[in-house]
Amino acid sequence: MILIEKELGAIFEETIKNIYGEQEIKPIDIEAASNEKFGDFQTNFAMVNAKVLRSNPRAIAENVVNNLVDNNVIEKIEVAGPGFINIFLKEEYLGDRVRKISTEKYDLSFLDTHGDVIIDYSSPNIAKRMHIGHLRSTIIGDSIKRIYRYLGYKVVADNHIGDWGTQFGKLIIGYRNWLDREAYKANPIEELERVYVEFSKNSEENTELEDQAREELRKLHEGDEENYSLWQEFIKVSLDEYNKVYGRLGVDFDTYYGESFYHDMMPAVVEELLDKNIAKEDDGANVVFFEEKDKLHPCIVQKKDGAFLYATSDIATVKFRKENYDVNQIIYVTDERQQDHFRQFFKITDMLGWEVKKNHVWFGIMRFAEGIFSSRKGNVIRLEHLLDEGKKKALEVVEEKNPTLSAEEKANISEVVGIGAIKYADLSQNRQSPVIFEWDKILSFEGNTAPYLQYSYARIQSILRKGAENSKVLKEDSKIILEESAERSLVLYMSLFPKMVMKAAESFRPNLVTDYLFELSRRFNTFYNSCPILNQEDEILYSRLLIADRTAKVLKEGLDLLGIGTVDRM
């Protein structure tokens, strides 16, 4: 199905060609009308193209309106103000589109989807359980992945885990000195966290420990057998734990190439930087200095003692991706604190002449009203605990609303609704605003929340069920009647879905999807309150059943872009 905006654009283009001949006109932008009175859509192309067409906007608009080519899309068209064009669509055309919503895919072939889009997200530093500080990168990244896939991009989801950093030296020391075998057997990652804290405590008094940890890390990086196998074990127990959380969140990855994966590639990267005079030796270290206009701090790519850094591994990562994928774009999702890091190494890869489109999609950090989370302060909330709380709250609601459901069904509903609420609370924020963590907010079920949308979905399913029980089964080929303004406004809004998804992809903003879905539900509720369904005569009945069904389909598809599920009753 061609997008409405494209279809309208083509009609205007042809009309302009008929009137003015072949001209290099600027793209015709079609937007949903800001007010019902102005029709369904509006365009300002007469103003934008006044220069090219060497006429005044109002005259162009009138000319186009009076000479519009034959079509079965537009019912009525009028000029407004200095040269806006208001467009009213044919009811039949709109109806036809709603009917096709689940049977025909949108034609998005005009998008340039060649090559791979690599999305680098979640990427926790290993050997700690995931806490709410890990939530944002994980679910924003996952939603961007879903949005790009929906539009037809080939996406590679990469979890760039932090598996090579200084924590390993400390863990190795902690493991050797303070590990409780029994506790480790019972809950390995909890025990690793404990010995890590033990290390921090002890190193405050015993400063030698830090040196020892550095030494163990160096040995690990040089391939020492014992350290290497311990390291592998730490990774395994961490990933086993993370995968539980990822499973519940419905998040998955194609690759888990962590920092360690790039270790052997880093010497060649530094060599290339030195060869090309991009990096210089400075007091024993290798450093990239930037031009003053770039306003970037110098970036160390290799320390005096030979060690490589975070930036070095990210430069190596770009090289690897360039050589091993047909990369079109790389998208990195991290918190705001890494902006300088990304600016630095993006610039370095530019200096190397490696042309790859890269975006750092950063988000505001989540904190408590009284300050940032810190494992050392012990004020972290583990992600699993948060998900359990969400589920618990949802279960209370289900128990109250639907006490007769089976225990299994209740458990299933509360998992979907509880986790949906948490994800949505995060995804519906402007990505770059800081988030203050509040239990009430993240577990809210009212207003602009996932449970509210899931409830609209379930309500539609219940209408369809009740209809079917009374031999009023949905008919796929029913005529759509748009007499009531609530019907028209709902149906029209459904047709805006694909363009909205494109905008969300361009700006990496899942909150455009949440805003859209909330407005869709709102329009559905207005429709449902003013347009009864099951007690109507055939024509209206089947039209409304179909409108309701398609609303549910769009809701489900939109929630899926956020990684949020639906249930048939709740």
Ligand code: ARG
């Ligand atoms: N592990 C890093 C952290 O927790 C995030 C990695 C982001 N990805 C990247 N390619 N640098 O801060």
